[in-house]
Amino acid sequence: MKKNIQDAVADFFLKDRTLREVNSFWHFFLHPKNRDAKEQALFTIWNQIEDHRPGMEKDADRALTKLKHNLTNNKHTRYALSFRIIWKYAAFLLLPILLFATAWEYAIRTKQVETVVLSTSNAMTKSVTLPDGTIVMLNAGSSLTYPKTFLGDDREVTLSGEANFSIFPDKEKPFVVKVSNLRIKALGTKFNVNAYAASKIVTTLEEGSIQIANDRESIIVKPNEQVTYLPGNHGFEATPIDVSVATAWMKGDLIFEETSLSEIFAGIERYHDLTIEVEGVLDDKIKYSVKYNKSETLVQKLEVLCHMTGYISYFFEDEKHVVIVNKKR
Template sequence: MKTDEFIKILEKYSVGQATEEEKTLVEAYFDEKKAESPILNVGVEGYKNRLYRKIESSIAQDAKAKPKSSYFKQWAIAASVALALGLFLFSRYEPNPQFNLVETTLGQKQEIQLPDGTVVMLNSGSSIRYPQQFNGDFREVALTGEAFFDVARDTLKPFIVETGEVRTRVLGTSFNINAFAESDSISVSVATGKVMVANHRLMKEILLPNEQLHYHKVTEAYRKATDKSVIDKAWTENTIHLNYKTLNEAVEVLERWFDISIEIQSAALDRKRIVGKYHDPHLETILESLSFLLNIEFTEKSPSNYIVVPKK
């Protein structure tokens, strides 16, 4: 079945107008997706987001050939379909009570020991869901946000981390995953051992120590780099690395780390790139440093709320 035909059926399903045959088709599709991963309860959001991007991409291909008002109408329909399907999936696949969910707030980090002895350091604004016991042939967890894993070795039970679009599989190793929902990208960096990273299509890459894979959720493009693992795991040692980040990327890091809000009031500022490393960081010290390096000014509008503008 063509994608546009399936989208039409999804739209009918979301508003209760699908035939019995169409209902069966939609529910069978998501039952199949759930069967692919016994812990897909956390992957529901990932599948919803992936579907939403496919719908948006499909519409965008026809945008030039249609009036602007028609494009936005279809975009709105796609949004409502994706939202309705998200609600459907949540109600149909309600989280299993045998799974534990650990969440960190902004400004908080937490170390967790999983049932197999694996140690996970969970970064600010992140969550991980894992079973109370690793039964079956795999040790599977699901992550939103960022975490550093030191995986207990078990050659008979591979350890798998689901992050919606990307699946990371290991036997026993240590690695960092950055997969925040609001970000367009996912990165996996290996400190020790060997890691296999794959998506739902054709990507399948092996990473060795000090290698990183950077994956773009929308385009599904990816690239490998070296000498990144030290930088990517620095947060576990209470160090902020802002090397070669744009100002917007740096702001996202600071907002999660310090539980603050920063508004950039000039789009031109985001073209500026930063090189900086801050151990045992203090917010005021970092803001002063960035102000000097980028010739910008931070102003606190209210407690924990800042604006940034070019210096006059």
């Protein structure tokens, strides 16, 4: 690896280069990976130049005289100059400046970037436009961590809870959402991530394409497809879905499909900003599907659950504390 880096740096200064290749080299060279080896390669070139300074001085003088003559007598010559000439003598004349600039660039790239933590309390949602133009709608009881400026090769944020993402397209810098040990990667798309439960992460794609990956496997998700990830099983399960169900919370509705009572109560807690206490043990092996629209009250929601299950009742300790009673105890 070290030899390859030395060869790449040496070739850059000693061979012809197109503008595209020049840009590609600096993208490679200024990346933090293998930093020490790249710096050593640059110093090696400088030492080689020091050993041949007298001869290079004469070559540089002749080259600059010829360059001046060509520019004076042929207005088109400037467009045909060899990158080899430019970079060979830039190495001799400007390498100390490049060394300083490289160190400065590393300092900028490796410094601690200031981060922003956006949080929502229960019973509230919030929308934010990220530095790249991506729009994020954050559901209740959630948090999003993102940098004030996106540096590096991607745009990475960290999510806890639930959010809907409308990604600003940038093919050169993918957008990545970190959730637990998952990385959800997108270029330009719209998707929803529900990660309230530590035991289940649900991603729903509305538009475009995304890749979901952990340290073992990955999956490409299609529009109108929902992927459920169970961290304990390290597996992905993809199913077709009506996207409006996964994004109903953005309109103020609550929809649960094949969901345990514990998860339903947790959703109601976030929605109404209250505490639900359960007396006894709920049977979470049984799954329920229920839809609440924005206009329904807390009492109406609880009454529906009591009727559906047939074995629970409830009472209010106060306006912010509800007790659910398992009548089968």
